[in-house]
Amino acid sequence: MNILESDWFFSMVKNHGRTPRMRLLAVFTIAGQWISAPGIRESFRQYQATHPAAALKAYMVDMAASAGARDPTALATQLVILLQGAIAEELRDPASGAMENAGKAAHAVVCHACQRSHESMYRVVAAGIATMLLATVAWLVASPAQAPVHPAMITAASGAMQPGSMVPAIVNPREMETVLHLQEKFKRGVCPVPHLLALPPGQMTAYMNVVQFRTPDDPEADRVNLHAFLAWYEQTRAKECYYAPENGHTLVKWRAS
Amino acid sequence: MATQMREYILGVASDLFSSQGINATSVDTIVAKADIAKVTLYKYFKSKEQLILEYLREYDARLWRKLSEVTARDDISPKAKLGALVDAMMDWIADPEFKGFACTNASVEFPQSENPVHQSSLEFARNLRNTLTTLAREAGIKNADTLALQLSLVIEGAAITERTQRGTGAVEHAKCLAKIIINSSH
Numbered sequence: 001m002n003i004l005e006s007d008w009f010f011s012m013v014k015n016h017g018r019t020p021r022m023r024l025l026a027v028f029t030i031a032g033q034w035i036s037a038p039g040i041r042e043s044f045r046q047y048q049a050t051h052p053a054a055a056l057k058a059y060m061v062d063m064a065a066s067a068g069a070r071d072p073t074a075l076a077t078q079l080v081i082l083l084q085g086a087i088a089e090e091l092r093d094p095a096s097g098a099m100e101n102a103g104k105a106a107h108a109v110v111c112h113a114c115q116r117s118h119e120s121m122y123r124v125v126a127a128g129i130a131t132m133l134l135a136t137v138a139w140l141v142a143s144p145a146q147a148p149v150h151p152a153m154i155t156a157a158s159g160a161m162q163p164g165s166m167v168p169a170i171v172n173p174r175e176m177e178t179v180l181h182l183q184e185k186f187k188r189g190v191c192p193v194p195h196l197l198a199l200p201p202g203q204m205t206a207y208m209n210v211v212q213f214r215t216p217d218d219p220e221a222d223r224v225n226l227h228a229f230l231a232w233y234e235q236t237r238a239k240e241c242y243y244a245p246e247n248g249h250t251l252v253k254w255r256a257s
Numbered sequence: 258m259a260t261q262m263r264e265y266i267l268g269v270a271s272d273l274f275s276s277q278g279i280n281a282t283s284v285d286t287i288v289a290k291a292d293i294a295k296v297t298l299y300k301y302f303k304s305k306e307q308l309i310l311e312y313l314r315e316y317d318a319r320l321w322r323k324l325s326e327v328t329a330r331d332d333i334s335p336k337a338k339l340g341a342l343v344d345a346m347m348d349w350i351a352d353p354e355f356k357g358f359a360c361t362n363a364s365v366e367f368p369q370s371e372n373p374v375h376q377s378s379l380e381f382a383r384n385l386r387n388t389l390t391t392l393a394r395e396a397g398i399k400n401a402d403t404l405a406l407q408l409s410l411v412i413e414g415a416a417i418t419e420r421t422q423r424g425t426g427a428v429e430h431a432k433c434l435a436k437i438i439i440n441s442s443h
Binding site: 053074077078080081082083084085086088089092096097098101102104105108109111112 | 361364403406407409410411412413414415417418421422425426427430431433434437438441442
């Protein structure tokens with residue numbers, strides 16, 4: 001089996017990153033997770049010995065082009081070189097941290113290759129967020145009671161307007177969205193549910209505040225705790241998520257009782 | 258005369274080791290190729306293992322001679338030296354005769370860590386890594402260890418890619434790659 005060219009691998013990569021740029025880097029994350037699994041290590045050895053990585057490279061060229069790289073083939077070739085080197089070193093010395101550092105290097109390389117388009121994208125996104133925040137604040141001033149936003153954001157926005165608090169203590173809307181998506185996945189049985197009671201108390205509170213649409217007492221602490229929770233989940237449990245194939249072949253539909 | 262014979266046997270054995278692998282080359286093959294008596298071989302080398310160790314030592318010495326041309330330069334900054342060192346390795350890989358680094362291949366063929374061949378095969382990589390770390394530190398890079406590791410990954414990856422996909426310009430891409438990594442480290 002060509003471990004890094006299986007559909008399984010590609011769909012893991014796809015699920016791991018939302019944007020092409022994140023997917024390019026996800027190749028390193030997932031290869032790193034797999035290579036530390038005892039049963040899979042052997043396949044990597046065979047892969048390295050025999051395979052020219054053509055399909056993986058083609059996939060990376062695609063992703064690099066979508067990510068706006070100036071020279072997609074060059075970027076893909078460079079990333080494959082880095083990956084091959086990291087696999088060899090990981091096989092020789094599992095404790096070397098080769099894949100992790102290759103991922104860091106890949107980040108720098110991707111940034112370098114997509115610099116110009118990245119900057120313009122950043123400006124667009126930043127402008128978008130600023131507009132949204134302004135709109136929210138304006139709306140709050142006009143009709144605070146009807147604001148259809150999450151309480152955590154309301155607190156944050158009104159906090160920003162208080163005199164003296166120059167830095168808005170805001171729960172990151174993107175992370176909030178991630179938590180809500182995650183909750184949806186728990187309900188559908190796609191991802192393993194963490195034992196909320198075993199979490200650090202602050203993280204449990206932050207999590208419950210989001211899913212129950214409660215206003216946090218301390219948005220700053222919630223922001224930190226939510227970030228920590230998501231990082232922890234991503235690292236330890238997210239890989240156990242099962243995503244049904246998109247073609248629906250083995251999808252089991254449960255009838256609502 | 259004696260040293261000439263010794264060099265000659267080592268040369269024949271080295272060619273065979275690098276072209277068809279160390280384990281796949283028996284003493285009989287070496288003797289046949291060199292057209293000498295087996296006794297003659299054992300007069301100069303007490304075992305195949307000794308032959309392998311000498312082969313690795315000689316290969317490493319040749320590579321180091323090339324690299325020390327770069328490290329001995331004092332007309333360029335440590336940062337430029339890092340790049341030049343990687344470039345020198347890349348030129349070595351770009352040689353059409355290149356069949357993988359002898360030490361890397363040997364460590365794959367002799368995976369048992371207590372084996373003398375395995376231990377000797379790790380030496381080159383360790384020295385190279387140390388040299389890279391020292392240069393990175395001289396260049397004022399804080400995470401010198403990380404950069405040295407990343408650069409050695411680039412070198413190894415380029416060697417593998419160049420061997421499995423000749424003519425895709427892996428070496429040139431790898432040179433670029435190394436420069437980007439060096440410049441983005443601090």
